Amino acid sequence: MTKKLVQGNEAVFKGAVKAGATFFAGYPISPSSEILAQASVHAASHPEFRFLQEEDEIASVNAILGGSLAGAKSFTATSGPGFSLMQEAVGYGHKVGIPCVIVNVMRVGPGTGMPTMPGQGDLNQTRYGSTGDYTSIVFYPSTVAECYEYTIHAFNAAEESRSPVILLSDAFLGHLNEVADLDEIDVPVVARTLEPLAKGSTRLFSGVATYPDGEPATADSDEFIRQYYESRDQRQAVAEKYAFYEHGWNKDAETLVIAFGITPRVARPLAPYFALFRPIRIWPTLDKELAEIAPRYKKIIVIEGSDGQYANVVERMLLRRVERVPLLGGRMSIEAITLGLDHIGMLPAGFAVDKTSPVKVG
Amino acid sequence: MAVKDKLKTDLFPTIWCPGCGIGLIMQQLASVMDDLGLDKTNTVLITGIGCTGRMGAYMNFESVYTLHGRTLPVAEAIKMVRPELNVIVVSGDGDTASIGGNHLLHSIRRNSNITVICNNNEIYGLTGGQAGPTTPKGTTTISSPAGTTYSPVNLQGIVASNPNSFYAKTTVYHQGPMKKAIKEAIQWPGFAFVDVASQCIENNGRRIGFASANDMLQNYRTEYKAAPPGSKHLERHQLGIVKGEPLPVGASAKNGNGSGE
Numbered sequence: 001m002t003k004k005l006v007q008g009n010e011a012v013f014k015g016a017v018k019a020g021a022t023f024f025a026g027y028p029i030s031p032s033s034e035i036l037a038q039a040s041v042h043a044a045s046h047p048e049f050r051f052l053q054e055e056d057e058i059a060s061v062n063a064i065l066g067g068s069l070a071g072a073k074s075f076t077a078t079s080g081p082g083f084s085l086m087q088e089a090v091g092y093g094h095k096v097g098i099p100c101v102i103v104n105v106m107r108v109g110p111g112t113g114m115p116t117m118p119g120q121g122d123l124n125q126t127r128y129g130s131t132g133d134y135t136s137i138v139f140y141p142s143t144v145a146e147c148y149e150y151t152i153h154a155f156n157a158a159e160e161s162r163s164p165v166i167l168l169s170d171a172f173l174g175h176l177n178e179v180a181d182l183d184e185i186d187v188p189v190v191a192r193t194l195e196p197l198a199k200g201s202t203r204l205f206s207g208v209a210t211y212p213d214g215e216p217a218t219a220d221s222d223e224f225i226r227q228y229y230e231s232r233d234q235r236q237a238v239a240e241k242y243a244f245y246e247h248g249w250n251k252d253a254e255t256l257v258i259a260f261g262i263t264p265r266v267a268r269p270l271a272p273y274f275a276l277f278r279p280i281r282i283w284p285t286l287d288k289e290l291a292e293i294a295p296r297y298k299k300i301i302v303i304e305g306s307d308g309q310y311a312n313v314v315e316r317m318l319l320r321r322v323e324r325v326p327l328l329g330g331r332m333s334i335e336a337i338t339l340g341l342d343h344i345g346m347l348p349a350g351f352a353v354d355k356t357s358p359v360k361v362g
Numbered sequence: 363m364a365v366k367d368k369l370k371t372d373l374f375p376t377i378w379c380p381g382c383g384i385g386l387i388m389q390q391l392a393s394v395m396d397d398l399g400l401d402k403t404n405t406v407l408i409t410g411i412g413c414t415g416r417m418g419a420y421m422n423f424e425s426v427y428t429l430h431g432r433t434l435p436v437a438e439a440i441k442m443v444r445p446e447l448n449v450i451v452v453s454g455d456g457d458t459a460s461i462g463g464n465h466l467l468h469s470i471r472r473n474s475n476i477t478v479i480c481n482n483n484e485i486y487g488l489t490g491g492q493a494g495p496t497t498p499k500g501t502t503t504i505s506s507p508a509g510t511t512y513s514p515v516n517l518q519g520i521v522a523s524n525p526n527s528f529y530a531k532t533t534v535y536h537q538g539p540m541k542k543a544i545k546e547a548i549q550w551p552g553f554a555f556v557d558v559a560s561q562c563i564e565n566n567g568r569r570i571g572f573a574s575a576n577d578m579l580q581n582y583r584t585e586y587k588a589a590p591p592g593s594k595h596l597e598r599h600q601l602g603i604v605k606g607e608p609l610p611v612g613a614s615a616k617n618g619n620g621s622g623e
Binding site: 022023025050052054055056058059060062063064065066067069070071072074088089092196197198199200201202203204205206207208210213214215216 | 370373377402403404405406408418419422423424425426427428429432434435436437438439440442443444447464465467468
């Protein structure tokens, strides 16, 4: 019942604790490091909460897999480059079926890129980063309060789906301070679904294709296909319970803007002129939900901090062409958005852009 | 209880080649587990990729067959979350010293209270016999046709970089010393590493001139000698245990950055 000034990264950490997390392993990386720092401070006064600063992100993600198997709701936080290092283990977690949460506070890539600038270029990485086929569940909040709320949902979905669930954020949102009353956010917490290690079973947790008794099934295509569809269908069914999105702004407008994370807030001055579809569950995509909404609009514009990662997805979902405003190089500003809209001839009357502006847009 | 209760004998025969040394390690590990009262409620096995990694599947314990090189982060996290468990890592030299080398440095630095049994066959066996981090200089392998260029990694030196750690060198021929080393390693309060020389006849031994697995075992018999009592450092082909200053139990499992200090 107390309103407080809370930072996005801080809200993620508080959400994790609320969800019952008792193990964090991580490696410092901007712009996610506040989550690691929060975890270390929390551990100092909460002996039931275990904290390990690792030697790298590969150790971090493998540690949370181990911590989860041992019985603790476990999580790590990183940014794009660190998330790249974690990819092999993400696939392992999907194969073995280990609930855990990976927070990716996005910056501008590729490579070391722009460590303190906001980007949204990790969408494909959260879906296709690891080897093989698997079903990712990914959420991307938009406010500090939502950082708290959807972190809890991420832990819940991880338990239900028995897989690593990704919570996306960005440098803008992670470092944003907003007044929020987190105590008012009430998300029921899902209990652990995986029997902790050494309670009497003799299970083999293996990334290798195996039969239920642990024998290798490395040349049995039928068994592989059976297991693959079983886990895909199970995770897809879980994801359906978490079909979060927002349909708002001026719903009667002719054009639908699709944007997510911090971007719709940056684009807020455009609210009278456009409808907004804001996916919160980024993966699996909200095909059914968008298919209901999209036909009402003559045009669709995807405004995002990458060169079309989500626009490509929307075209695939709807089988229709969409307009694009890519916000590149960390330039996630209303100035860049209006310039981008002008560039594609979609700038609402009443908005003027400075044609002589040196600002480059994608 | 008996030794055989530690094993899933219904899954035998194992996938290991005839003459492989890994089964000799599993046998002694099972024997030690029986002696120490280790069972599925107080002990977990963490194994890495490579032939050695299959050991977890054949033992009557909860077992995590990790990604290649990632035994130690998984094991250390399990020990941190469940300090009451015995956490035993069994993995090969390639998994431990090459792809997992960075984790080895840091698990040792943190004095994580886990036991590592390293099946050291000086080769990448499962992938067909490529040179590995422990392959002796000059060895002909399928990835070093003119002989390996570099000296092997100094496992003893890496382990000894933490003054509170435990290092043992043994061979699969020397069953008594191997059992003693494994037992003391599990009982050691802190990071313990058992470096077990073990033959790979199929993908190494024959290429370097051994006619049979028995020839390799006989080579261990003649080449390896017990280190003098009280040795603080083992020379090449010396059997023995080098112990640092033991830290109180639990010191390595406390919160913070995992430091044992």
